[in-house]
Amino acid sequence: MTEPLLTIDDLKVTFSTRNGLVEALKGVSLSLDAGETLGIVGESGSGKSVTAFSVMQLLDRAGRITNGRITFRGQDITRASRSMLQPLRGAAMSMIFQNPRAALNPIRTVGLQIADVLRAHEALSAREARAKALKLLEAVLIRDPEERLDAYPHELSGGMCQRVMIAMAIACEPALLIADEPTTGLDVTTQKTVMDLLAEITARRGMAMVLITHDLGLAAQYCQRVAVMEQGLVVEQSVPASLFGAPRHPYTKRLVAASPTRHSTVDSLVVDAGEPAPAAPRVSLRRPAEALLTVSNLVKTFDNGFRGVDDVSFDLAPGESLGLVGESGSGKSTISRLVCRLLDHSAGTIGFDGEDIGKISSRDFYRSRFRKDIQIVFQDHGDSLNPRFSAFDCIADPLKLLAGVQDSRELRRQVEDCARRVGLPAEFLDRFPHQLSGGQKARVGIARAIAAKPRLLVLDEPTAALDVSVQAVILHLLDRLRRETGLAYLFVSHDLNVVRMMCERTIVLQKGQIVEQGPSGALFTDPASDYARELIAAIPHFDPEAATARQREAATAG
Amino acid sequence: MSLAASIARRAGRRALSSVPALFGVIVFTFLLMRVLPGDPAVFFASGPNAGQAEIQMIREQMGLDKPIPQQLLLYLKDIATGNLGRSMNTGQPVVTDLINRLPASLELTFTALLFALSLALPLGILAALRPNSLIDHGVRFLCSLGVCVPTFVSGLLLIYAFYYILGIAPDPTGRLDVFAAQPPVVSGFILIDAALAGEWESWRAAASQLVLPAATMALFVLAPLARMTRAAMLAVMTSDFVRTGEALGLSRRRVVLVYALRNALLPVITIMGIVFSTMLGANVLVEKVFSWPGVASYALDALLTSDYAPVQGFVLLMAFIFVLVNLTIDVLYGLADPRVSIE
Incomplete structure (x- = not known):
């Protein structure tokens, strides 16, 4: 290769806000070869998305490039005019976004939206564009592509929408694809299929990809090179194996430590937290005879006849922590709301302290003496x-x-x-x-x-909206609180690693039913059900060996 | 496919649910007219010196001597049989009067709406594409002006400028110049009738009569339409899917007109329905200023003379049109937004 596909040189971007000018990028330099996959990781506010948006010239009005150069195929596009950019966007470089459903036009069929992109860059008749759109939907592995051409985005699932988005982005075979958090908000199994698809497509078509993500595991698994950004600067970049195996920059070290893996424990997440973490002995883990919470044959049927929770039974001892995991729609949040008495169930009992609190309607529960015993921590x-x-x-x-x-x-x-x-x-x-x-x-x-x-704390995805380093600290805090006070936790999360660390026992839910339950350690190392195995296999991880193995595999496949 | 069926189902449900509202309107207007001061029998007696016997006779003729609940029942029975009573002013059945005059009002309102939309949409879009620019401020100024100048003032100003000073417009006296040939009545809309009969001379005459009153009304409703278009466009232009369109290299024209505008039109459709209904009822001043033989001025005349039947008929007609407009908007919305019909 003579020249990189994309070079970013000392890029500075400022945003004018109500509080004056804010420098979002403070001199970012990156380069990308044709066909290469570069990961950009960092926490919110690190400037990773701003970098991508600068390349595509999609910064909103308030943002301005104040310094630096962006070169694409040897052409300076730093302050390119619209007439120069339009033929490039979509055809030579394209982008897929977070929240795929919002990124598609809600009142236009997906077939037409793909055709729009095709016809923006090639002289095609409507019929030809439709035929090509069909081919693209097949390429992104959408079932019944013929029918899906005439579907509107709201009729498709989130994962499907992201596939349509990918189809649009690769429609004109661009040399560069920027994926901005493409799987955030998708279930872990959907994330795996979407990412595998992206990796396969870019490898087969020789496209270069920039993967922007906050998930180190994802970057390690799918990228040949990873850049770590912090507060508008690239602090370290390297191949994933060395970057995550032997991080040099303190920020990378902290980030790597804070990301839950299959081996990490709550204490290993935080390297240099300000607060002391005395490893206080746990309040005895021996389960008392009396359960604090006994849920039996719980059923919740919604107005449209959908059974959100279908015959679920479990119990929880005082001071114990029980994890509920599953994909969206599995009923885990519904169960947490039923237990908190924020929602009325259709059948079954919810025993708390030997009394059936399910008999008290959710409307009147605030007057019950149990209200103070059961409290909830929300996701957002x-x-x-x-x-x-x-x-x-x-x-x-x-x-x-x-x-x-x-x-x-x-x-x-x-x-x-x-x-x-x-x-x-x-x-x-x-x-x-x-x-x-x-x-x-x-x-x-x-x-x-x-x-x-309270005696029971229901935690509904308490760290899902937080950056990993903050998540680490909060998890640490929650664990310490439980040890100090003997609170019982009902911990709802889609992040299996977090549940493994935080909970002694775990319940795996699918479509409102329990598919597997048992001690967390055993469940995660040796799952009995296919579904649990699939869930655990889909977790992205950054074991250095696995990453290299994967790269070799990709190289031979390509 | 099932889209048409689902829209039809929604429309049907909406039509059914409006029946109680229509009934309520009928009863309410009926009672209101009875409560208003003034005795219609006295008013319609032959002269100021009409005897008590004559007034009593008229009262009996009009059914005013019966107790009010019975009057209401009689009135409901009449409505059910399509009889809205007889106007004392014109001596004609109210139904006939309304049928004769409604096309005049509708023609005026439709034209005004067309004017307003063809001005408001581009202005709203331009203002949204360059917020806080000179264009934006200009549009804001025009809108404020349109709202705060009453229609009779703007109507008179337009007449003064275009008829009196410039002499371009014809004299503001009704729908058709007295010298132009009246086309045979088919739909009641002179523009359509003249076009059907091929009388282009009359068509041009009618159109030139229509321009000033329609412009007056259009100016009045410009503000809600343009402001709503601007707000909706501003919101849509920052949405994710417009960014997608930009990122994938669609032309600016396509992004603005197909991706942004079609989405921004959804709230504008709702406002359009409201504006249309308002215009139909509120154009009484315009009809008066331009001597336009519409239903609103007819109802006003009737109200001033305590002529019960036309006022009740007018209110009923307006309520009916309001229901119809809402149905139309519903159907339009169902067509424009695929997300609505699945719910």
Whole structure:
């Protein structure tokens, strides 16, 4: 190769915001050869998407390239005009996005949308474009492609939409494909099929790919080279085996440590957390005779006749942590809401402390004496906090309503105590949610849930919206809280590695039914059911050996 | 395929559910007219010195001597048989009057809506593509002007400018110049009738009569349409699928007109329905200023003389049209947005 396909040289991008100019990229240099796959990893705000958008010239009005050069096939496209870019976009370089359903036009059939791209770059009749679109849908392995041509995006699943998006992006055989978090929000098995498809297509057609992701495992598994970005800078780049096997930059080290793998433990996630992590002995793991929560034959039928939860039974001892895993639609969140009495079930019993709390309707449960015993931590920490409540008000609310703390001095003492236990500095208590970071909001959400001293904490994907390094700290915190207080956890997550670390027992759900349950360690090393095996196999991981093996495989296949 | 069936089902359901509303409107107007001060019998007696006996006779003739519930039942029975009563002003059955005058109002409203849309859509799009530019501010100014100047003022200004000063427009007296030949009535819409009969001279005369009143009304409803188009376009232009279109190299024209505009039109369709219904009822001032023989001015005249039957007939007609417009909007929406019909 004489010349790289794409070079980015000392790229600086600033955004004008209400608080003045913000420098999103502070001099990024990258290059990519034809046919190569480059991963860009980093946490939110690291500038990885901004880099991609600069290449495609898709920055919104507020963003401006202030310095540097982007060269594509030897052509300077840093400040290319529309007339120069339009023939390139889609034909020579194209992009697929996060949230595939929103990325497709909702009121146009997918066949027409693919045809639109084809006809933008080639002189084709409508009939020819349709025939070619059909071929493309076949290429991205969509079942019944003929029928799907006339489907609208809302009639397809998320994974299907992403395949359509891929079909559009590769329609004109571009030399470069930029994939911006292409599988975020998809189930782990869907993620695997979509990523395998992308890898296969780019390898077969000799396309270069830039894979932008926050998931180190994904980058390690599918990329020949990975660049790590932090705060607008590339801090380290190398082949995955050495990058993840022997990271040199402190940020990479932290990132690698924080990413859960099949071997990591809660303590191994955090390298240099500010808070001390005394390995306090666990409150005895011996299961007491009396179960705290006994769910038997639980059924939830929705209005449209769909059985979201279908005859599920399990129990949970005091101080125990039980994981619920499964893909979207498996009923895990529904179960968590049924147990919290936020939703009424159709049949079965929910025994708590020997009493059937299922008899109390979800409407009246707030008056029940059990309300303070069962609390929930939600997935979206931003949306689940009242925007007009300060952190103090959020935590004080359950204390006032459920614990009946009236005296203001006592209230402040207890709120500060809660904040201290979740590691939230007291000076943040007067801030409002929009003034807090994601991790701090998560801490407020947890403090609010434990404020009334519950005995069962339901955690509904508590770290799904957080960056890995923040996730590591929060998981650490949750684990410590359980050890200190003997809380029982019902832990709902789609991240199997997280569940393995956090829970002693795990239940695998599929279509509202339990397919497998057992001690987490055994379940993850030696799953009995096909479904659980499939789920576990689909987790991207960055074992150095596996990554190299995969590359060799890809090389021979190509 | 099943799209048509699903739209038909939705439309049918909507039509059925509007029956109670229509009934409510009938009863409400009926009672309202009875509550209003003034005795129609006195008003329609032959003269100021008509005797008590004569007034009593008229009252009996009109059925006003019966108790109100009975009057209501009689009225409902009449409506069911298609009899809306007789207008005391014109001496004609109300149904006949309305049939004669409705096309005039509809022709005016449709033309005005067409004017408004053909101006509002491009303006809204331009304003959205360059927010806070000179064009955007210009459109905002025009819209504010359209809303805050009452129709009778803008109508009179237009007459003053185009008829009195410039002399381009014909005199504002009704639908057709007195010297132009009246085409045979087929649909009641003069433009259509003249075109059918091939009388282009009359067509041109009718069209030139129509331009000023239609423009007056169009100016009035320009604001909601243009502002809604602008807001919807602004939202859609920042959406993910427009970015996709850009990223895959679609032409600017295609991105704006096919990807953005068609999505942005969805809320505009809703507003259009509201605007149309409002215009039909609210154009009484325009009809008065331009001596337009429409239903609104007919109803106003009737109201001023306590002529019950035409007012009730008018309200009923408006309610009916409102239901019809909503149905049409529903169907249009179902066609425009595939996501609606599955729900």
